[in-house]
Amino acid sequence: MLLSMTGHGAGSAVGDRLRASAEIRSVNNRFLKIAVRCSDGFGLLDTRIEDHLRGRLKRGTVTVNVRIVRKWSEADIQVNEPLLAGYLQLVRRVGGLGDSAPVDVSALLELPGVLADPSREEADLDAIWPTVLESLDQAVESLEGMRQREGRAMADDLLANLAAIDSELEAIVRRSPLVVESYQTRLTERLQKLLAQHDVQVNATDLIREVGIFADRCDIAEETVRLRSHLTQFRAVIGEAESNGRKLDFITQEMFRETNTIGSKANDSEIAHHVVGVKTTIERIREMVQNIE
Incomplete structure:
Protein backbone atom coordinates (compact mmCIF):
# COMPACT_ATOMS: atom_id res chain seq x y z
CA MET A 1 0.00 0.00 0.00
CA LEU A 2 1.39 3.37 -0.99
CA LEU A 3 1.59 6.10 1.63
CA SER A 4 1.71 9.78 0.79
CA MET A 5 4.25 11.82 2.75
CA THR A 6 1.84 14.76 2.87
CA GLY A 7 -0.79 14.79 5.58
CA HIS A 8 -2.20 16.23 8.78
CA GLY A 9 -3.43 14.66 11.99
CA ALA A 10 -4.66 15.76 15.41
CA GLY A 11 -5.46 14.09 18.70
CA SER A 12 -6.26 14.91 22.32
CA ALA A 13 -6.38 13.14 25.66
CA VAL A 14 -7.37 13.96 29.22
CA GLY A 15 -5.49 12.62 32.21
CA ASP A 16 -5.33 13.29 35.93
CA ARG A 17 -5.31 17.10 36.17
CA LEU A 18 -3.96 17.26 32.66
CA ARG A 19 -5.15 17.80 29.09
CA ALA A 20 -2.88 17.20 26.10
CA SER A 21 -3.52 17.93 22.44
CA ALA A 22 -1.20 17.09 19.55
CA GLU A 23 -1.11 18.26 15.95
CA ILE A 24 1.15 16.73 13.29
CA ARG A 25 1.85 17.99 9.78
CA SER A 26 4.00 16.17 7.24
CA VAL A 27 5.41 17.08 3.82
CA ASN A 28 7.72 15.19 1.50
CA ASN A 29 11.43 14.77 2.21
CA ARG A 30 13.96 12.17 1.11
CA PHE A 31 14.76 11.56 4.77
CA LEU A 32 12.93 11.85 8.11
CA LYS A 33 13.17 15.26 9.74
CA ILE A 34 11.11 15.94 12.88
CA ALA A 35 10.59 19.28 14.61
CA VAL A 36 8.76 19.19 17.97
CA ARG A 37 7.33 22.10 19.92
CA CYS A 38 5.76 21.61 23.36
CA SER A 39 4.03 24.05 25.67
CA ASP A 40 6.30 26.19 27.83
CA GLY A 41 7.70 24.24 30.73
CA PHE A 42 7.50 20.87 28.98
CA GLY A 43 10.42 21.16 26.57
CA LEU A 44 12.11 18.12 28.10
CA LEU A 45 9.42 16.00 26.40
CA ASP A 46 10.61 17.05 22.93
CA THR A 47 13.24 14.32 22.64
CA ARG A 48 10.88 11.65 23.95
CA ILE A 49 8.22 12.67 21.44
CA GLU A 50 10.71 12.66 18.55
CA ASP A 51 12.02 9.21 19.50
CA HIS A 52 8.48 7.85 19.57
CA LEU A 53 7.64 9.30 16.14
CA ARG A 54 10.81 7.87 14.61
CA GLY A 55 9.42 4.47 15.44
CA ARG A 56 6.17 5.25 13.60
CA LEU A 57 7.30 7.25 10.55
CA LYS A 58 9.99 6.67 7.92
CA ARG A 59 10.28 9.70 5.64
CA GLY A 60 9.09 13.29 5.45
CA THR A 61 9.49 16.64 7.14
CA VAL A 62 7.26 16.34 10.21
CA THR A 63 6.17 19.27 12.38
CA VAL A 64 4.66 18.43 15.77
CA ASN A 65 2.90 20.82 18.14
CA VAL A 66 1.92 19.50 21.57
CA ARG A 67 -0.13 21.65 23.94
CA ILE A 68 -0.28 20.63 27.58
CA VAL A 69 -2.66 22.26 30.05
CA ARG A 70 -2.54 21.33 33.72
CA LYS A 71 -5.75 21.63 35.74
CA TRP A 72 -5.70 22.82 39.35
CA SER A 73 -8.28 22.76 42.18
CA SER A 119 1.84 26.08 38.07
CA ARG A 120 5.44 26.81 38.98
CA GLU A 121 6.11 23.34 40.28
CA GLU A 122 8.34 21.16 38.13
CA ALA A 123 6.24 18.77 36.09
CA ASP A 124 6.53 15.04 36.69
CA LEU A 125 7.26 14.03 33.10
CA ASP A 126 6.81 10.32 33.73
CA ALA A 127 3.32 11.00 35.12
CA ILE A 128 2.44 13.30 32.23
CA TRP A 129 3.83 11.09 29.44
CA PRO A 130 0.95 8.54 29.16
CA THR A 131 -1.56 11.33 28.46
CA VAL A 132 0.77 13.04 25.99
CA LEU A 133 1.46 9.69 24.31
CA GLU A 134 -2.26 9.00 23.92
CA SER A 135 -2.85 12.34 22.19
CA LEU A 136 0.25 11.80 20.06
CA ASP A 137 -0.81 8.33 18.92
CA GLN A 138 -4.25 9.65 18.02
CA ALA A 139 -2.61 12.34 15.89
CA VAL A 140 -0.35 9.77 14.19
CA GLU A 141 -3.32 7.51 13.42
CA SER A 142 -5.20 10.47 11.97
CA LEU A 143 -2.14 11.41 9.91
CA GLU A 144 -1.69 7.85 8.67
CA GLY A 145 -5.35 7.65 7.67
CA MET A 146 -5.00 10.75 5.53
CA ARG A 147 -1.73 9.50 4.02
CA GLN A 148 -3.32 6.14 3.18
CA ARG A 149 -6.25 7.82 1.42
CA GLU A 150 -3.90 9.99 -0.61
CA GLY A 151 -1.70 6.96 -1.27
CA ARG A 152 -4.63 5.01 -2.75
CA ALA A 153 -5.48 7.93 -5.03
CA MET A 154 -1.84 8.20 -6.10
CA ALA A 155 -1.70 4.45 -6.82
CA ASP A 156 -4.71 4.74 -9.15
CA ASP A 157 -3.11 7.71 -10.90
CA LEU A 158 0.23 5.91 -11.25
CA LEU A 159 -1.42 2.82 -12.72
CA ALA A 160 -3.24 4.99 -15.25
CA ASN A 161 0.08 6.55 -16.26
CA LEU A 162 1.70 3.12 -16.59
CA ALA A 163 -1.15 2.10 -18.90
CA ALA A 164 -0.43 5.17 -21.02
CA ILE A 165 3.23 4.12 -21.29
CA ASP A 166 2.11 0.61 -22.26
CA SER A 167 0.11 2.07 -25.12
CA GLU A 168 3.02 4.20 -26.36
CA LEU A 169 5.43 1.27 -26.03
CA GLU A 170 3.17 -1.00 -28.07
CA ALA A 171 3.16 1.58 -30.84
CA ILE A 172 6.96 1.77 -30.70
CA VAL A 173 7.30 -2.02 -30.91
CA ARG A 174 4.92 -2.18 -33.89
CA ARG A 175 6.80 0.57 -35.68
CA SER A 176 10.32 -0.74 -34.99
CA PRO A 177 10.52 -3.45 -37.74
CA LEU A 178 9.24 -1.00 -40.32
CA VAL A 179 12.13 1.38 -39.65
CA VAL A 180 14.68 -0.96 -41.24
CA GLU A 181 12.39 -1.71 -44.18
CA SER A 182 11.83 1.97 -44.74
CA TYR A 183 15.56 2.66 -44.56
CA GLN A 184 16.32 -0.13 -47.05
CA THR A 185 13.75 1.22 -49.50
CA ARG A 186 15.03 4.79 -49.22
CA LEU A 187 18.65 3.69 -49.51
CA THR A 188 17.96 1.55 -52.59
CA GLU A 189 16.04 4.33 -54.30
CA ARG A 190 18.76 6.89 -53.62
CA LEU A 191 21.52 4.59 -54.81
CA GLN A 192 19.66 3.61 -57.96
CA LYS A 193 19.01 7.23 -58.81
CA LEU A 194 22.59 8.25 -58.11
CA LEU A 195 24.22 5.31 -59.89
CA ALA A 196 21.95 5.57 -62.92
CA GLN A 197 23.36 8.99 -63.56
CA HIS A 198 26.87 7.51 -63.77
CA ASP A 199 25.97 4.16 -65.32
CA VAL A 200 27.36 2.22 -62.33
CA GLN A 201 25.96 -0.93 -60.75
CA VAL A 202 25.92 -1.57 -56.96
CA ASN A 203 26.66 -4.95 -55.46
CA ALA A 204 23.63 -6.41 -53.68
CA THR A 205 25.93 -7.74 -50.97
CA ASP A 206 27.15 -4.24 -50.17
CA LEU A 207 23.59 -3.00 -49.95
CA ILE A 208 22.60 -5.81 -47.60
CA ARG A 209 25.65 -5.16 -45.43
CA GLU A 210 24.82 -1.46 -45.17
CA VAL A 211 21.21 -2.22 -44.24
CA GLY A 212 22.43 -4.76 -41.67
CA ILE A 213 24.69 -2.17 -40.03
CA PHE A 214 21.78 0.26 -39.84
CA ALA A 215 19.47 -2.42 -38.43
CA ASP A 216 21.99 -3.27 -35.72
CA ARG A 217 22.52 0.37 -34.85
CA CYS A 218 18.82 1.14 -34.46
CA ASP A 219 17.79 -2.14 -32.83
CA ILE A 220 15.74 -1.28 -29.73
CA ALA A 221 14.46 -4.76 -28.87
CA GLU A 222 16.52 -5.04 -25.66
CA GLU A 223 15.50 -1.59 -24.48
CA THR A 224 11.79 -2.25 -25.04
CA VAL A 225 12.04 -5.56 -23.17
CA ARG A 226 13.78 -3.87 -20.23
CA LEU A 227 11.24 -1.04 -20.21
CA ARG A 228 8.41 -3.58 -20.09
CA SER A 229 10.20 -5.31 -17.21
CA HIS A 230 10.47 -2.00 -15.31
CA LEU A 231 6.75 -1.40 -15.80
CA THR A 232 6.02 -4.85 -14.35
CA GLN A 233 8.30 -4.18 -11.37
CA PHE A 234 6.68 -0.81 -10.78
CA ARG A 235 3.22 -2.37 -10.63
CA ALA A 236 4.50 -5.05 -8.25
CA VAL A 237 5.89 -2.44 -5.84
CA ILE A 238 2.59 -0.55 -5.90
CA GLY A 239 0.86 -3.77 -4.83
CA GLU A 240 3.25 -4.52 -1.96
CA ALA A 241 2.00 -4.30 1.61
CA GLU A 242 4.68 -1.78 2.57
CA SER A 243 5.13 1.58 0.88
CA ASN A 244 8.53 1.95 -0.81
CA GLY A 245 8.93 5.32 -2.48
CA ARG A 246 12.70 5.01 -2.83
CA LYS A 247 12.34 1.80 -4.86
CA LEU A 248 9.74 3.41 -7.11
CA ASP A 249 12.04 6.38 -7.61
CA PHE A 250 14.87 4.07 -8.70
CA ILE A 251 12.64 2.18 -11.14
CA THR A 252 11.41 5.50 -12.55
CA GLN A 253 14.99 6.57 -13.24
CA GLU A 254 15.65 3.27 -15.04
CA MET A 255 12.49 3.71 -17.12
CA PHE A 256 13.63 7.17 -18.16
CA ARG A 257 17.10 5.89 -19.07
CA GLU A 258 15.72 3.12 -21.30
CA THR A 259 13.34 5.56 -22.97
CA ASN A 260 16.19 7.95 -23.73
CA THR A 261 18.16 5.10 -25.30
CA ILE A 262 15.18 4.11 -27.46
CA GLY A 263 14.84 7.68 -28.66
CA SER A 264 18.52 8.02 -29.54
CA LYS A 265 18.76 4.66 -31.34
CA ALA A 266 15.47 4.46 -33.22
CA ASN A 267 16.29 7.11 -35.84
CA ASP A 268 12.62 7.43 -36.76
CA SER A 269 10.29 10.41 -36.44
CA GLU A 270 7.23 8.35 -35.56
CA ILE A 271 9.06 6.47 -32.79
CA ALA A 272 10.50 9.80 -31.60
CA HIS A 273 6.93 11.10 -31.26
CA HIS A 274 5.97 8.16 -29.05
CA VAL A 275 9.19 8.52 -27.04
CA VAL A 276 8.21 12.11 -26.21
CA GLY A 277 4.87 10.80 -24.95
CA VAL A 278 6.58 8.20 -22.76
CA LYS A 279 9.04 10.72 -21.31
CA THR A 280 6.25 13.18 -20.54
CA THR A 281 4.34 10.47 -18.68
CA ILE A 282 7.46 9.35 -16.79
CA GLU A 283 7.98 12.96 -15.64
CA ARG A 284 4.47 12.96 -14.16
CA ILE A 285 5.25 9.68 -12.44
CA ARG A 286 8.53 11.06 -11.09
CA GLU A 287 6.74 14.03 -9.50
CA MET A 288 4.24 11.76 -7.76
CA VAL A 289 6.88 9.30 -6.59
CA GLN A 290 8.72 12.10 -4.76
CA ASN A 291 5.76 12.30 -2.37
CA ILE A 292 5.56 8.58 -1.59
CA GLU A 293 7.01 7.25 1.67
Missing part, protein backbone atom coordinates in the same frame (compact mmCIF):
# COMPACT_ATOMS: atom_id res chain seq x y z
CA GLU A 74 -8.44 24.51 45.54
CA ALA A 75 -6.94 21.43 47.12
CA ASP A 76 -3.77 22.04 45.12
CA ILE A 77 -3.22 25.46 46.71
CA GLN A 78 -0.90 25.12 49.70
CA VAL A 79 -0.48 27.77 52.39
CA ASN A 80 2.80 28.14 54.22
CA GLU A 81 1.11 28.57 57.59
CA PRO A 82 4.29 29.07 59.68
CA LEU A 83 5.40 31.84 57.32
CA LEU A 84 1.91 33.40 57.35
CA ALA A 85 1.91 33.36 61.17
CA GLY A 86 5.32 35.01 61.18
CA TYR A 87 4.09 37.76 58.84
CA LEU A 88 1.03 38.26 61.06
CA GLN A 89 3.12 38.61 64.24
CA LEU A 90 5.45 41.04 62.45
CA VAL A 91 2.53 43.21 61.31
CA ARG A 92 1.05 43.32 64.83
CA ARG A 93 4.39 44.12 66.44
CA VAL A 94 5.41 46.81 63.95
CA GLY A 95 1.93 48.32 63.89
CA GLY A 96 1.48 48.18 67.65
CA LEU A 97 -1.64 46.14 67.22
CA GLY A 98 -3.15 43.83 69.77
CA ASP A 99 -3.89 40.22 69.16
CA SER A 100 -7.55 41.00 68.54
CA ALA A 101 -6.99 43.87 66.11
CA PRO A 102 -8.20 43.18 62.54
CA VAL A 103 -5.56 42.50 59.90
CA ASP A 104 -5.97 42.45 56.09
CA VAL A 105 -5.44 38.73 55.48
CA SER A 106 -5.70 39.08 51.68
CA ALA A 107 -2.70 41.38 51.74
CA LEU A 108 -0.76 38.85 53.78
CA LEU A 109 -1.57 36.09 51.28
CA GLU A 110 0.09 38.13 48.55
CA LEU A 111 3.38 38.25 50.40
CA PRO A 112 6.24 36.14 48.97
CA GLY A 113 6.17 32.46 49.86
CA VAL A 114 2.79 32.39 51.59
CA LEU A 115 0.98 30.60 48.77
CA ALA A 116 2.63 27.85 46.74
CA ASP A 117 1.87 28.35 43.01
CA PRO A 118 1.29 24.84 41.60
Whole structure:
Protein backbone atom coordinates (compact mmCIF):
# COMPACT_ATOMS: atom_id res chain seq x y z
CA MET A 1 0.00 0.00 0.00
CA LEU A 2 1.39 3.37 -0.99
CA LEU A 3 1.59 6.10 1.63
CA SER A 4 1.71 9.78 0.79
CA MET A 5 4.25 11.82 2.75
CA THR A 6 1.84 14.76 2.87
CA GLY A 7 -0.79 14.79 5.58
CA HIS A 8 -2.20 16.23 8.78
CA GLY A 9 -3.43 14.66 11.99
CA ALA A 10 -4.66 15.76 15.41
CA GLY A 11 -5.46 14.09 18.70
CA SER A 12 -6.26 14.91 22.32
CA ALA A 13 -6.38 13.14 25.66
CA VAL A 14 -7.37 13.96 29.22
CA GLY A 15 -5.49 12.62 32.21
CA ASP A 16 -5.33 13.29 35.93
CA ARG A 17 -5.31 17.10 36.17
CA LEU A 18 -3.96 17.26 32.66
CA ARG A 19 -5.15 17.80 29.09
CA ALA A 20 -2.88 17.20 26.10
CA SER A 21 -3.52 17.93 22.44
CA ALA A 22 -1.20 17.09 19.55
CA GLU A 23 -1.11 18.26 15.95
CA ILE A 24 1.15 16.73 13.29
CA ARG A 25 1.85 17.99 9.78
CA SER A 26 4.00 16.17 7.24
CA VAL A 27 5.41 17.08 3.82
CA ASN A 28 7.72 15.19 1.50
CA ASN A 29 11.43 14.77 2.21
CA ARG A 30 13.96 12.17 1.11
CA PHE A 31 14.76 11.56 4.77
CA LEU A 32 12.93 11.85 8.11
CA LYS A 33 13.17 15.26 9.74
CA ILE A 34 11.11 15.94 12.88
CA ALA A 35 10.59 19.28 14.61
CA VAL A 36 8.76 19.19 17.97
CA ARG A 37 7.33 22.10 19.92
CA CYS A 38 5.76 21.61 23.36
CA SER A 39 4.03 24.05 25.67
CA ASP A 40 6.30 26.19 27.83
CA GLY A 41 7.70 24.24 30.73
CA PHE A 42 7.50 20.87 28.98
CA GLY A 43 10.42 21.16 26.57
CA LEU A 44 12.11 18.12 28.10
CA LEU A 45 9.42 16.00 26.40
CA ASP A 46 10.61 17.05 22.93
CA THR A 47 13.24 14.32 22.64
CA ARG A 48 10.88 11.65 23.95
CA ILE A 49 8.22 12.67 21.44
CA GLU A 50 10.71 12.66 18.55
CA ASP A 51 12.02 9.21 19.50
CA HIS A 52 8.48 7.85 19.57
CA LEU A 53 7.64 9.30 16.14
CA ARG A 54 10.81 7.87 14.61
CA GLY A 55 9.42 4.47 15.44
CA ARG A 56 6.17 5.25 13.60
CA LEU A 57 7.30 7.25 10.55
CA LYS A 58 9.99 6.67 7.92
CA ARG A 59 10.28 9.70 5.64
CA GLY A 60 9.09 13.29 5.45
CA THR A 61 9.49 16.64 7.14
CA VAL A 62 7.26 16.34 10.21
CA THR A 63 6.17 19.27 12.38
CA VAL A 64 4.66 18.43 15.77
CA ASN A 65 2.90 20.82 18.14
CA VAL A 66 1.92 19.50 21.57
CA ARG A 67 -0.13 21.65 23.94
CA ILE A 68 -0.28 20.63 27.58
CA VAL A 69 -2.66 22.26 30.05
CA ARG A 70 -2.54 21.33 33.72
CA LYS A 71 -5.75 21.63 35.74
CA TRP A 72 -5.70 22.82 39.35
CA SER A 73 -8.28 22.76 42.18
CA GLU A 74 -8.44 24.51 45.54
CA ALA A 75 -6.94 21.43 47.12
CA ASP A 76 -3.77 22.04 45.12
CA ILE A 77 -3.22 25.46 46.71
CA GLN A 78 -0.90 25.12 49.70
CA VAL A 79 -0.48 27.77 52.39
CA ASN A 80 2.80 28.14 54.22
CA GLU A 81 1.11 28.57 57.59
CA PRO A 82 4.29 29.07 59.68
CA LEU A 83 5.40 31.84 57.32
CA LEU A 84 1.91 33.40 57.35
CA ALA A 85 1.91 33.36 61.17
CA GLY A 86 5.32 35.01 61.18
CA TYR A 87 4.09 37.76 58.84
CA LEU A 88 1.03 38.26 61.06
CA GLN A 89 3.12 38.61 64.24
CA LEU A 90 5.45 41.04 62.45
CA VAL A 91 2.53 43.21 61.31
CA ARG A 92 1.05 43.32 64.83
CA ARG A 93 4.39 44.12 66.44
CA VAL A 94 5.41 46.81 63.95
CA GLY A 95 1.93 48.32 63.89
CA GLY A 96 1.48 48.18 67.65
CA LEU A 97 -1.64 46.14 67.22
CA GLY A 98 -3.15 43.83 69.77
CA ASP A 99 -3.89 40.22 69.16
CA SER A 100 -7.55 41.00 68.54
CA ALA A 101 -6.99 43.87 66.11
CA PRO A 102 -8.20 43.18 62.54
CA VAL A 103 -5.56 42.50 59.90
CA ASP A 104 -5.97 42.45 56.09
CA VAL A 105 -5.44 38.73 55.48
CA SER A 106 -5.70 39.08 51.68
CA ALA A 107 -2.70 41.38 51.74
CA LEU A 108 -0.76 38.85 53.78
CA LEU A 109 -1.57 36.09 51.28
CA GLU A 110 0.09 38.13 48.55
CA LEU A 111 3.38 38.25 50.40
CA PRO A 112 6.24 36.14 48.97
CA GLY A 113 6.17 32.46 49.86
CA VAL A 114 2.79 32.39 51.59
CA LEU A 115 0.98 30.60 48.77
CA ALA A 116 2.63 27.85 46.74
CA ASP A 117 1.87 28.35 43.01
CA PRO A 118 1.29 24.84 41.60
CA SER A 119 1.84 26.08 38.07
CA ARG A 120 5.44 26.81 38.98
CA GLU A 121 6.11 23.34 40.28
CA GLU A 122 8.34 21.16 38.13
CA ALA A 123 6.24 18.77 36.09
CA ASP A 124 6.53 15.04 36.69
CA LEU A 125 7.26 14.03 33.10
CA ASP A 126 6.81 10.32 33.73
CA ALA A 127 3.32 11.00 35.12
CA ILE A 128 2.44 13.30 32.23
CA TRP A 129 3.83 11.09 29.44
CA PRO A 130 0.95 8.54 29.16
CA THR A 131 -1.56 11.33 28.46
CA VAL A 132 0.77 13.04 25.99
CA LEU A 133 1.46 9.69 24.31
CA GLU A 134 -2.26 9.00 23.92
CA SER A 135 -2.85 12.34 22.19
CA LEU A 136 0.25 11.80 20.06
CA ASP A 137 -0.81 8.33 18.92
CA GLN A 138 -4.25 9.65 18.02
CA ALA A 139 -2.61 12.34 15.89
CA VAL A 140 -0.35 9.77 14.19
CA GLU A 141 -3.32 7.51 13.42
CA SER A 142 -5.20 10.47 11.97
CA LEU A 143 -2.14 11.41 9.91
CA GLU A 144 -1.69 7.85 8.67
CA GLY A 145 -5.35 7.65 7.67
CA MET A 146 -5.00 10.75 5.53
CA ARG A 147 -1.73 9.50 4.02
CA GLN A 148 -3.32 6.14 3.18
CA ARG A 149 -6.25 7.82 1.42
CA GLU A 150 -3.90 9.99 -0.61
CA GLY A 151 -1.70 6.96 -1.27
CA ARG A 152 -4.63 5.01 -2.75
CA ALA A 153 -5.48 7.93 -5.03
CA MET A 154 -1.84 8.20 -6.10
CA ALA A 155 -1.70 4.45 -6.82
CA ASP A 156 -4.71 4.74 -9.15
CA ASP A 157 -3.11 7.71 -10.90
CA LEU A 158 0.23 5.91 -11.25
CA LEU A 159 -1.42 2.82 -12.72
CA ALA A 160 -3.24 4.99 -15.25
CA ASN A 161 0.08 6.55 -16.26
CA LEU A 162 1.70 3.12 -16.59
CA ALA A 163 -1.15 2.10 -18.90
CA ALA A 164 -0.43 5.17 -21.02
CA ILE A 165 3.23 4.12 -21.29
CA ASP A 166 2.11 0.61 -22.26
CA SER A 167 0.11 2.07 -25.12
CA GLU A 168 3.02 4.20 -26.36
CA LEU A 169 5.43 1.27 -26.03
CA GLU A 170 3.17 -1.00 -28.07
CA ALA A 171 3.16 1.58 -30.84
CA ILE A 172 6.96 1.77 -30.70
CA VAL A 173 7.30 -2.02 -30.91
CA ARG A 174 4.92 -2.18 -33.89
CA ARG A 175 6.80 0.57 -35.68
CA SER A 176 10.32 -0.74 -34.99
CA PRO A 177 10.52 -3.45 -37.74
CA LEU A 178 9.24 -1.00 -40.32
CA VAL A 179 12.13 1.38 -39.65
CA VAL A 180 14.68 -0.96 -41.24
CA GLU A 181 12.39 -1.71 -44.18
CA SER A 182 11.83 1.97 -44.74
CA TYR A 183 15.56 2.66 -44.56
CA GLN A 184 16.32 -0.13 -47.05
CA THR A 185 13.75 1.22 -49.50
CA ARG A 186 15.03 4.79 -49.22
CA LEU A 187 18.65 3.69 -49.51
CA THR A 188 17.96 1.55 -52.59
CA GLU A 189 16.04 4.33 -54.30
CA ARG A 190 18.76 6.89 -53.62
CA LEU A 191 21.52 4.59 -54.81
CA GLN A 192 19.66 3.61 -57.96
CA LYS A 193 19.01 7.23 -58.81
CA LEU A 194 22.59 8.25 -58.11
CA LEU A 195 24.22 5.31 -59.89
CA ALA A 196 21.95 5.57 -62.92
CA GLN A 197 23.36 8.99 -63.56
CA HIS A 198 26.87 7.51 -63.77
CA ASP A 199 25.97 4.16 -65.32
CA VAL A 200 27.36 2.22 -62.33
CA GLN A 201 25.96 -0.93 -60.75
CA VAL A 202 25.92 -1.57 -56.96
CA ASN A 203 26.66 -4.95 -55.46
CA ALA A 204 23.63 -6.41 -53.68
CA THR A 205 25.93 -7.74 -50.97
CA ASP A 206 27.15 -4.24 -50.17
CA LEU A 207 23.59 -3.00 -49.95
CA ILE A 208 22.60 -5.81 -47.60
CA ARG A 209 25.65 -5.16 -45.43
CA GLU A 210 24.82 -1.46 -45.17
CA VAL A 211 21.21 -2.22 -44.24
CA GLY A 212 22.43 -4.76 -41.67
CA ILE A 213 24.69 -2.17 -40.03
CA PHE A 214 21.78 0.26 -39.84
CA ALA A 215 19.47 -2.42 -38.43
CA ASP A 216 21.99 -3.27 -35.72
CA ARG A 217 22.52 0.37 -34.85
CA CYS A 218 18.82 1.14 -34.46
CA ASP A 219 17.79 -2.14 -32.83
CA ILE A 220 15.74 -1.28 -29.73
CA ALA A 221 14.46 -4.76 -28.87
CA GLU A 222 16.52 -5.04 -25.66
CA GLU A 223 15.50 -1.59 -24.48
CA THR A 224 11.79 -2.25 -25.04
CA VAL A 225 12.04 -5.56 -23.17
CA ARG A 226 13.78 -3.87 -20.23
CA LEU A 227 11.24 -1.04 -20.21
CA ARG A 228 8.41 -3.58 -20.09
CA SER A 229 10.20 -5.31 -17.21
CA HIS A 230 10.47 -2.00 -15.31
CA LEU A 231 6.75 -1.40 -15.80
CA THR A 232 6.02 -4.85 -14.35
CA GLN A 233 8.30 -4.18 -11.37
CA PHE A 234 6.68 -0.81 -10.78
CA ARG A 235 3.22 -2.37 -10.63
CA ALA A 236 4.50 -5.05 -8.25
CA VAL A 237 5.89 -2.44 -5.84
CA ILE A 238 2.59 -0.55 -5.90
CA GLY A 239 0.86 -3.77 -4.83
CA GLU A 240 3.25 -4.52 -1.96
CA ALA A 241 2.00 -4.30 1.61
CA GLU A 242 4.68 -1.78 2.57
CA SER A 243 5.13 1.58 0.88
CA ASN A 244 8.53 1.95 -0.81
CA GLY A 245 8.93 5.32 -2.48
CA ARG A 246 12.70 5.01 -2.83
CA LYS A 247 12.34 1.80 -4.86
CA LEU A 248 9.74 3.41 -7.11
CA ASP A 249 12.04 6.38 -7.61
CA PHE A 250 14.87 4.07 -8.70
CA ILE A 251 12.64 2.18 -11.14
CA THR A 252 11.41 5.50 -12.55
CA GLN A 253 14.99 6.57 -13.24
CA GLU A 254 15.65 3.27 -15.04
CA MET A 255 12.49 3.71 -17.12
CA PHE A 256 13.63 7.17 -18.16
CA ARG A 257 17.10 5.89 -19.07
CA GLU A 258 15.72 3.12 -21.30
CA THR A 259 13.34 5.56 -22.97
CA ASN A 260 16.19 7.95 -23.73
CA THR A 261 18.16 5.10 -25.30
CA ILE A 262 15.18 4.11 -27.46
CA GLY A 263 14.84 7.68 -28.66
CA SER A 264 18.52 8.02 -29.54
CA LYS A 265 18.76 4.66 -31.34
CA ALA A 266 15.47 4.46 -33.22
CA ASN A 267 16.29 7.11 -35.84
CA ASP A 268 12.62 7.43 -36.76
CA SER A 269 10.29 10.41 -36.44
CA GLU A 270 7.23 8.35 -35.56
CA ILE A 271 9.06 6.47 -32.79
CA ALA A 272 10.50 9.80 -31.60
CA HIS A 273 6.93 11.10 -31.26
CA HIS A 274 5.97 8.16 -29.05
CA VAL A 275 9.19 8.52 -27.04
CA VAL A 276 8.21 12.11 -26.21
CA GLY A 277 4.87 10.80 -24.95
CA VAL A 278 6.58 8.20 -22.76
CA LYS A 279 9.04 10.72 -21.31
CA THR A 280 6.25 13.18 -20.54
CA THR A 281 4.34 10.47 -18.68
CA ILE A 282 7.46 9.35 -16.79
CA GLU A 283 7.98 12.96 -15.64
CA ARG A 284 4.47 12.96 -14.16
CA ILE A 285 5.25 9.68 -12.44
CA ARG A 286 8.53 11.06 -11.09
CA GLU A 287 6.74 14.03 -9.50
CA MET A 288 4.24 11.76 -7.76
CA VAL A 289 6.88 9.30 -6.59
CA GLN A 290 8.72 12.10 -4.76
CA ASN A 291 5.76 12.30 -2.37
CA ILE A 292 5.56 8.58 -1.59
CA GLU A 293 7.01 7.25 1.67
